[in-house]
Amino acid sequence: MDDLAATMRARGMRMTAQRRRVIEAVRRLGHATPDAVATEVQRDGEGELALSTVYRNLDALQALGVVSHTHLDHRAPTYHLADHADHVHLVCLSCGRVDESWVETTEQFVGNLRERHGFEADVRHLAIHGWCATCSVQR
Secondary structure, eight states: OHHHHHHHHHTTOOOOHHHHHHHHHHHHHSSBOHHHHHHHHHTTSSOOOOHHHHHHHHHHHHHTTSEEEEOSSSSSOEEEEGGGOSEEEEEETTTOOEEEEEGGGGHHHHHHHHHHHOOOOOGGGOEEEEOOHHHHHHO
């Protein structure tokens, strides 16, 4: 947290109590929507934060590279610490289960995009929709 505070100061920002609380909530939850972060922040005993404050802090922390987000569905984004952005999300269309797969599993796909289109894909925000092993057997 001290290194992050120094990075923030170097960019003209402060490590406010609200930002610290949001970071800690995201860390505890692993993956969370802004609503879930707001709920988790309330559990720390330091009082409620308005949802708009949570959103503003998540945006600021994303701009700093501290958190990252993924859209698992058409609802609110899911945030996680950026140092946990080494995976893609596998979202089951039947049961809603979300699994993770290492970014390296997409190397062939990313290579094909580069070769065919000259496009350098950043798959750290990727959510792939399909059916989990259990649901695919039941289809």
